[in-house]
Amino acid sequence: MAEAPLLEVRDVWKAFGGVQAVAGVRFSVYPEDMLAVIGPNGAGKTTLFNLLTGNLACDRGRIAFRGERIDGIAPHRIWRLGVGRTFQVPAVFRSLSVRENVQAALLSGQGRSRNMAARASRLLVGPADALLAQVGLLEYADDDCGSLSLGDLKRMELALALAGTPSLLLLDEPTAGMSSEERGDLMTLVSRIVRERALTVLFTEHDMEVVFAAATRILVMHQGRVLVEGSPTAVREDPEVRRVYLGGLL
């Protein structure tokens, strides 16, 4: 691992009132890693996620993306540096059509969100449809986003995250709430896109089947700290991990 890490988290702390949600976490994500962050409820995964996306500011420590500090920077700036994200509960623009959702994201990527003269409906239709085809939503391009099923909303999330041509993808429980069949389909799709675009991924997930099938590295959090970080095999074998977490699940 001589190459430089894409994402570097160094000694990051975050407390809410008296609760130390994230306590001195440090790890690195290297290009083309697929890092799963797992841990029991309350381990600090979501807080960590929000620190990475800029929705929370850390109390101490630093986060660097490509060597540039991103802690304390607004979410929209982090996105512009090349970090795409999805939300656990799908967050899409419900009154916009499926195509318009992607158009809005693509327009933002080109810095054209503030254009008041052009007709948005005629812009970037081709690229939007190409992206929709990639996630399998092209047939619904003209539908209201509010009418999509949960599985399709998750795909929509993925399309929005990809619209800025990110190099790092942050996925917050990408398969939460889906049936096991849908989970498989979605993760296959994610893996394919990640491979095609040579993306680096950090994701949180509760489904251990998904985690061990997709992740190249796993980071286990417990009570705000990093318990173990390593390859799936190493993590599966780790006695400490089995004791606090996987014991009940595997």
Next chain:
Amino acid sequence: MIAILLQILSGLTHAMILFLIASGLSLIFGVTRTINFAHGSFYMLAAYLTLSLGSALPLGWLGVYAAMVVASAIVALLGGLVEVCFLRRVYRSPELYQLLLTFALVLVIGDAVKFFWGSEHRIGLRPPGLEGSVPLLGQLVPTYDLAVLTVGPAVALGLWCLLHRTRWGILLRAAASDREMVAALGVSQAPLFTGAFVVGSWLAGLAGALQVPRQPLTNVMDAAIIVEAFVVVVIGGMGNVFGAFLGAVLLGVLQSLGILWLPREFHLVLVFLLMAAVLILRPWGLLGRPAPPPAEAGGMEPTPGPFTPPRWAMAVGGLALLVAPLLIPTFAVWVLVEILAFALFAGSLQLLVGTGGMISFGHAAYFGLGAYGAALLLKHGGVAMPAAFLGGPVLAGLAALAFGYFCVRLRGIPFAMLTLACAQIAYAVVHQWYDVTGGDNGLLGIWPAPFLAPAARYYYLALTAGAGGLLLLQRITGSPFGLTLRAARDQALRCEAIGVDVRSHHLLAFLVAGAFAGLGGSVFAFLKGSVFPEYLSVSMSVESLVTILLGGIHRLAGAPVGALLFKVLDTVVTLHTEYWQAVLGLVLLLAVLAFPKGVMGFLGPRRRVRGGGRG
């Protein structure tokens, strides 16, 4: 030094009244997430009730105090009644409807007070036993003020005990911080909500009753106090009763010192600066808590996208407007000009409220500043009329930029409160800055240049500005800017996560809406030949909201339709009664409760459903 201390003392007395009002507002907001605009009306109503009861109750010297108790109790019951009859129906509706509903009550109660007690100032009652003054530091301080000064902390203590020491109070606080959790505990919300309204309204009533010996009663005291209460709540922290105490004290002291050191027209500017400073440093208020971390991104009720009227309708309408001055009598041409000015004003608000989801309750500020901008340029700037006409919207835009800079830091209901407060500040400056604006005499002789003066010619100018402005707004709505604005309305968090700086996007929308409203104001100023502070008033802001509500809030086309309907309604009603505001309030109530989609809401494409293609 002594003068300063006494001034601070008088500021503190006012602060106690403010605290009572603001804590009630804050309590109601904390529990029900409703901003009760009618809170100031309850305060006013209690004051008038105290006045009448105080002289009517045959209890001798006790009469005044008994009247205070009875009046605040009546108002408390009224508050509970309002909650049960009206607000309960709209908790699940978008917050705009809750705001409009309580505003409808403001209008109705305002006219009711006018009806029963008249429009003249009424001198308050003397407080028996507390009439004199007490020598303090070599000066005389009214005894009654000292009594009020002790009532404030006593009520604060009582509230604290209620909220921390009784089961009901603890449930109230629990509901304020997590409604779902309290519901999950099996506690029924309905009585809690009603209870919050009763207690909150009682506090407003008590404040109103206590004011009676302190100052003459007027039927605009509701608007003045509600704005101050908003400022206190924003400073102290929404939903935090003790923040209200701190905010009230800060505001009261600052105001009393302002009286000492600053010319009259700048008092409210001082208030605004305090609020702005707090909002920049702690957007959630001094004692408020920041919104919980946005982990879950849920989403809001989907609302329809923009709607372009069919081409044939546009063509027919356009043609009719072009030939209208040739076919209709001159007075009707002037009416049409007025409708065009209002349509543009309402259309600019629709961009904010409908497309952007930014509920402004102070949009008239920019309409009025557009009118004043044009008038001032013409009168004091020595600018030719056509240039002054265009200068209006520029001034309005600049004002929107300045106020908007602070407003867009907030979203939802706090945003609405701040826009209202900003508008009131602009109104106060215009109203009080006699040397420049002429105060409530306004500025007269704002006529179009001779070559534009004939009705038909001015009509075509208004048509160019009004219809042209609406077409531009339509274009903006369909542009990438408009698309992004809708995206931010649907899901602000996601919008940031696709690289949009939502705050500056909102500021840009505020600027655009302000400038177009200002253009409407410019048209209006030269139509009337004069400008008055009323152009910036809250009721003007509400009229613009009612206009887009009548026409359909999610359609820009609703603005001209609403403006037409509104003008017809206005004309018909004022023929029959002087209580136009009450009628407006009732229309608003009906619109919110029965026809929330407005006229144009029934037109246009149905929602597309999955697999259905474009319908």
